[in-house]
Amino acid sequence: AQKVTQAQTEISVVEKEDVTLDCVYETRDTTYYLFWYKQPPSGELVFLIRRNSFDEQNEISGRYSWNFQKSTSSFNFTITASQVVDSAVYFCALRTLDTGRRALTFGSGTRLQVQP
């Protein structure tokens, strides 16, 4: 069985602040993929990043960075110098090689509000 926990239901920051969204996952598989998706007010989920369980290097893409730590089963997402356009619900998701589970397991999401 697998599970993804996003303990932060809602976060509110002021523009230009840095913010970190937490994601903790559970799986018995040693091979798996982790994902982050963004859901803006328009509703469509947008893929942000994919990470496999063998690659613990942190990744940076512009103002976005991801910190993957297998030791704590966490895959946290940091937005640097947040902007109003970052306001959205962010989902962390897990995909393992369990062939009976071809879809993603999602966390409950974190709503980020960036105030001007």
Next chain:
Amino acid sequence: DVKVTQSSRYLVKRTGEKVFLECVQDMDHENMFWYRQDPGLGLRLIYFSYDVKMKEKGDIPEGYSVSREKKERFSLILESASTNQTSMYLCASSLRLAGTGLVFASYEQYFGPGTRLTVT
């Protein structure tokens, strides 16, 4: 660009009605999925399909059925809508390549804009 479209953005139906939600993708993806999204629960898988006429139950299939007669189209059917099926419904698609499970697991899912269904 991958395009996943859903037939309606908003839908209002009465209890007991039969409801069809349609999803079409234009990238020749083998896998298609239906999720429902509820506040505090994230996305939960209802059904998925890995090929034409092939389907498997997800986590919450009760009260739903699906149909995949063509590769690009995946329909979700509520045989007799109930108020507890009021929700946001999201369709997704992804590639499925022959090969190792690692390759299979790696492909991200592309989502449609969602259908907000209200059952009164």
